[in-house]
Amino acid sequence: MLKHGILLSSVFFLCAALFAAEEGKSAALNRMREAKAGTLMRGHWLAKQDWKKCLELLEPDGSFKDMKEFEREIRAKELTRKEFSYTEPQSRIVAMTSKAFQRLWAISEALRKDEIPADRRTEVKRALYRAIERYGDIEVNRISTHSGRWHASCFFIPTAAVNLYFANFSDMKEAENGTCRDSDTLKANAMLKKLAFQAWSQPMRNDATDQNIISPERFRNSTFYVGGNALGYRPLLESALVMNSPEMMDVVAEVAGGALGITSQTTAGQSFWDEGFTADGAGWGHGRQALVWGYPIDGATGALTILKELKGTPWGKPLSGETAKNCMNFIRGSNWYYYKGYLAPLVSRDNFLMTYGKPVRIRTAFVADFLLKHFADSFTDAERKELREFHREALSLHISMKQYAPGIYSGIRYFYNNDDMICKNDDYYMYLNMASYRCDGLESGSYGFNMFSNDGATFFARRGNEFYELAGVMEPNFFPGVTSRKVEKLEPEANWGGYCSRADFAVGVTDGKKDFAAGFIFEKYNATWKYSEWKRKQRYGSNPLLGGVSAHKSYFKFGHLFMMLGCGITDAEPANGGSLITTIEQCVRKSDFAQLDRDGRWFRNNGFAYGILSGKGMNLNTVRPAAWEKMHRGNRKVEGTVPVFQFWIDHGANAENASYVYLVSAEGVIPEKFPAVLSNTPALQAVRSPDGLSIGAIFYDAGTELETPWGMLSVSAPCGLLIQKEKDSLKITAADARMDRKLNDLTVTLAGKKFVIPLPREPYRGQWSVISGQ
Secondary structure (H helix, E strand, O other): OHHHHHHHHHHHHHHHHHHHHHHHHHHHHHHHHHHHOOOOOOHHHHOOOOHHHHHHHEOOOOOEHHHHHHHHHHHHHOOOOHHHOOOHHHHHHHHHHHHHHHHHHHHHHHHHOOOOOHHHHHHHHHHHHHHHHHHHHHHHOOOOOOOOOOOHHHHHHHHHHHHHHHHOHHHHHHHHHOOOOOHHHHHHHHHHHHHHHHHHHOOOOOOHHHHOOOOHHHHOOOHHHOOHHHHHOOOHHHHHHHHOOHHHHHHHHHHHHHOOOOEOOOOOOOOOOOOEEEOOOOEEEOOOEOOOOOHHHHHHHHHHHHHHHOOOOOOOOOOOHHHHHHHHHHHHHHHHHEEOOEEOOOOOOOOOOHHHHOOOOOOHHHHHHHHHHHOHHHOOHHHHHHHHHHHHHHHOOOOOOOOOOOOOOOEEEEEOOOOEEEEEOOOOEEEEEOOOOOOOOOOOEOOOOOOOOOOOEEEEEOOOOHHHHHOOOOOHHHOOOOEEEOOOOOOOOOEOOOEEEOOOOEEEEEOOOOOEEEEEEEEEEEHHHHHOHHHHHOOOOOOHHHOOEEEEEEEEEEOOEEEEEEEEEEEOOHHHOOOEEEEEEEEEOOOOOEEOOOOOOEEEEOOEEEEEEEOOEEEEEEEEEOOHHHHOOOOOOOOOEEEEEEEEEEEEOOOOOEEEEEEEEOOOOOOOOOOEEEEEOOOEEEEEOOOOOEEEEEEOOOOOOEEEOOEEEEEOOOEEEEEEEEOOEEEEEEEEOOOOOOOOEEEEEEOOEEEEEEOOOOOOEOEOEEEEEO
């Protein structure tokens, strides 16, 4: 009996605890709902709608005068049926429902602010509620396939519904507590809940989560439901409040917490999100694209905003030490994709949009300030000091953070999850964007010219806006640093995966201060083919002639000298026509432009000196008329001309095993002493610094040996290597070029002596390691 009594008591207390917890959640929900009443969410989405004009169009039956004809067509032809899901009517329908709810939102705001005369409020509200039911019915009954149920159905319309609900919260509560008898109000309440829930349900994923929508798994493993597409643009928290659902709040809290984790090349599929923060300090969006200033930061700010809203509720938690570390890593990393007030190119499908050429405050300034205001106790004193200094410098649009070690905010940093090597100091900026099969390319969206952005693109800048000065007149076929096929005409592409390399080899090593070595195997490949066998077989893309180009490309920096090597340059599809070229520079011609030699192999521009050491050089100095409207649909036509300097190496038609060597000096003069090329073959590319104290090497083949002044050099696996002589010791920096999960250490043999270098493991595999030895 005693045992039974103890058991019954335990069950009783457990049930009581669970009941208290649920009661606490219900009470918290009520408080949050009351606090949300009368507030405005994403008011900028109203697009300055004139509520008076909207109201003039609204009929007493809830229809808009200018939409009636199309409404009749929808119903007469049943355009919401499945057979119309992938055809033009869907885009027309969603354009109508979106416009309708934008107008209704504007009218509702006017009611909330008492801008509509008291004697009209009752009739206006009745028409408003009827319109919610009318246009909501069209929206929710559209076929739930991806086509037509993206963007508006899961972002805008649910956001409008949430705002409509809380702007009329008194009526909504009466509809839910049984005190309302008005049919229009009851129908509007039910419809607003359906529309708000579309933030969770649309588009369908065609997987198990369609049957279990209120679950964390719904917001994992799908581009449509992670990153900014999950927490940046969907009103997840607000729709959970509309639904008054503790279960939905549980999911929101878990997803917001998981969103601030990290992913990497070798942990994708295991990490909470495969998009968002990457372990190297950058971020992925739309697959493995380095869209730092888009989906990753939008998802992170959305997550932090939700976690702030949950403070003081049963769902509230402080940031864990690991989460705080991830936020710091992203803030530091993001700084490298920003220079003197300008966003770096190559991290947005809108590269060629005119507005990107305007100085802006770095977006992680908001993150730093937000963390200090709402989660300061999750950081150490030193971290809080760093966040305050970062925010202070960010406000000046110039971030140096000189008190921190090289490689954190300035110097050199390699982003191994994104194949990016970046050099950043107060004098100049260099951004190298390599390619591998591990990463996707840079999307062009539905219209764009990002065909070469990940092919070894190399940009040099002094002010930070040099790419944007050129963008309106740029020939995309001549991307600086890129080896490509010269085609007669490029067509803007609808490509959501961009271009990458078919080879799984990219690597970078650096001391963080002045030297680096980087390289990759380039085999031009449409990244969308990785995910679609049909697209690969059909050679999907608007510019199929770009394919068939391969090369081994490497990049070395010693002090202020950059040396670029290329070899094995081959045209595997000569029938495509055109010659292969490697572009050294394409930029706006500055006032300091000059030819530095008699042969036309050395030029100066913008404080940089460019010289060809091996290869057939070509150059062009011209003035081009602006053509912004051709480069991006969002651009307007602008009159004017731009002086352009273009410098490239021509490998000719039917190229086979061609090569090049060129040099860029950030000091703007022909150097007195050049780096020495030790090897430039598809097995090994290596260079020795002018002072003889450093060697950079990219070992494509581990069976290759290199003769150096310090003895014969070999490695146990393909890798990137930087060896620096410091007094009586050697500093060896190495990284695995293939991110081999089975490779946990690398052996470097120099003059018969073996150096065993432990390599980072998950999630930091691919990062460089450093050892010192005699």
